[in-house]
Amino acid sequence: MIVLKGGTVVGSEHRIADVAVDAGRVVAIGSVDVGPHDQVIDCSGAWVGPGLVDLHVHLREPGQEWKEDIASGSKAAAAGGFTTVVAMPNTEPPIDSGQIARYVFDRGAETGLVRVIPSGAISLGRAGAKLAHLDDLWAAGVRMFTDDGDSVADSGLLRRAMDYIAELGGIVAQHAEDPGLAGRGHMHEGAVSSRLGMIGLPSMAETIIVERDIRLIELTGCRYHVQHVSARQTLDVIRRAKEAGLPVTAEVAPHHLEFTDRLVETMNPVAKMYPPLRTEADVAALRAGLEDGTIDCVATDHAPHSAHEKDVPFEEAPRGVIGLETAAAAVNTSVGLPAVTFFERMSIAPGRLLGLETGPLVVGSVADITVFDPNLSWTPGTFVSKSANSPWIGTEITGRVRATLLGGQVTFEHKEGASA
Amino acid sequence: MSLLTIEGLPAAEITRLLDLADGFVEVLDRPVPKVPALQGRTIGMLFYEVSTRTRMSFERAAKALSADTMTFSPSGSSVSKGESLKDTALTVGSMGPDLFVVRHASTGAPWRVAEWTGLPVINAGDGAHQHPTQALLDCLTVRQHFGKVAGLRVAIVGDIRHSRVARSTAQAMATMGASVRFIAPRTLLPFDVDGWPVETTCDFDGAIDDLDVVYMLRIQQERGGGDVFPSIGEYVNRFGLTRRRADRLPEHTMVLHPGPMNRGVEIDPAVADGPRSLVTKQVANGVAVRMAVLLDQLSGSEKT
Structure with missing residues (x-):
């Protein structure tokens, strides 16, 4: 199980909660107890949305x-x-x-x-x-x-x-x-x-x-x-x-x-x-x-x-x-x-x-999830794309993707101090 | 310090360069028209567009200042093997020039060369954008003849839209206090000239009694943009400086043209060669102006 801990879950209720993900789906939203084998991603201060x-x-x-x-x-x-x-x-x-x-x-x-x-x-x-x-x-x-x-x-x-x-x-x-x-x-x-x-x-x-x-x-x-x-x-x-x-x-x-x-x-x-x-x-x-x-x-x-x-x-x-x-x-x-x-x-x-199965995160949703911190500023410089033709190079922008989940698998996790 | 554009150059600065050029007009009149001012300096000339007068004028100016030149043109060079402007600039830059003179069909190319090489660059014409030394030589020519630029009524006639000369010379003459008018069909005017120090009109005949300088431009078919007038004949009827139209000009009005001229299109041969024409004067002054600019660019800096 993956637990997205303490973020603002964006949806109908829009509240600070944990989101538990298992077998590709959202299995719980609320206060989730973390077990020893669970992977935890800290989402405090971030939006957790589809x-x-x-x-x-x-x-x-x-x-x-x-x-x-x-x-x-x-x-x-x-x-x-x-x-x-x-x-x-x-x-x-x-x-x-x-x-x-x-x-x-x-x-x-x-x-x-x-x-x-x-x-x-x-x-x-x-x-x-x-x-x-x-x-x-x-x-x-x-x-x-x-x-x-x-x-x-x-x-x-x-x-x-x-x-x-x-x-x-x-x-x-x-x-x-x-x-x-x-x-x-x-x-x-x-x-x-x-x-x-x-x-x-x-x-x-x-x-x-x-x-x-x-x-x-x-x-x-x-x-x-x-x-x-x-x-x-x-x-x-x-x-x-x-x-x-x-x-x-x-x-x-x-x-x-x-x-x-x-x-x-x-x-x-x-x-x-x-x-x-x-x-x-x-x-x-x-x-x-x-x-x-x-x-x-x-x-x-x-x-x-x-x-x-x-x-x-x-x-x-x-x-x-x-x-x-x-x-x-x-x-x-x-x-x-x-x-x-x-x-x-x-x-x-x-x-x-x-025509995708899409909507606010609820229990049962496909676990395609983005964790986005709207207050974290950074200055783009290097990219994982093969190309770097970006007009934002050297310009400070605010907001950072902290993690991305695709079908319940983590496809990206931002490490503080990483360049991109 | 580069000379990339005439925009933002104050009148005092233009005047200083014109005064310097006046001195070189005198030098060029001497039996041995050469001074040692830039001995040991090397000018890298990157000419990506065909050019006769500008390229030769810069070469003449450099040699009259005792500088050496390295001249590049795309035909018979690595460009035909696919080399990029950047690589060519860096290659020539490695041979130790003190300064680049750049002509290119694309707006901004001289800016890019300056950025890539870190060397000073004189813009010898980029696309339909800027041609600052042309603006200076035009001001010099007018000032020589009339004793001033301020207060003169100048009309620039023809393919303004595709003309770097119009963009540069209008700006420089307006800065020097002339009142400048663009005369062209709407298809040959820039899309938006709001805020430019010029008036525009499509009525050449209506403006003709009221001019001190008529500056004729060539139709630049090569810059494209589709059909811009129905036929050459119709264009000549409305916008050509025909003999009939030239005869209606006030007696003191002078005619300029940046060259190359299309005789019989924008200008009648008799007018081009007639007593009103300052065309050859412009070419002669071009050398003096480029000497002034080259010296100005390189005199502050020590050879490194």
């Missing part, structure tokens, strides 16, 4: 294992308090068939540190022309479909995908970026891009795709998820769609809750990701949207790149930042959600979306 779920990670396997692989990405996920991650399909080859999806499931299970659920491509080869093997992907266990990295720009193709995926019961997730408006943009189009002379990527490139997609949802009834929303105007569209009762959800990435396009002034490509960092007004709107539930959940868009790939001029650098190991602390620092809302946005809502 394991975090990340709907958006790039594990780079198969095909780009020098950046990350499923084993290293799983370690990073566990260190960040995650018990479930959804792997994006822009691998090489892309996850556009059941065979590749099963490979990712299997590698995740082999590693055994986090539940790795692949998402499937919407279009074959993510080329935006023909439907991917949707039935085959569904049969392999894929529930979320996306061409992430690119928008599905062809409205006709997307409509057919939505019709098909709605019938299966799956979710269409969209990387919203109109290719014509985005052009060869490197950063948010605004005052800073104008001054730096860089081609801008306007907020409208995102908003206009979500606007269009809402029309397609009205038509098809397909469940629809907006990935990494970055622009305040997009948030307005999502809010209206939700008010109209449409099956729409949205995620936000931690970096969009903290940084603005001013970070690009450092000329350091660690500030480069798509969608790009936008303005203070956008950051404020995204924070408010996460608090009020217009944005359902946080997802990291963990996108590892090697040092040599980022050690180039900004415009030549690949896009993306890592986020798994800093996400919980970053969100806690940027937004400061109360415990119940924190776990709703980081665990329960994304879990529900995937």
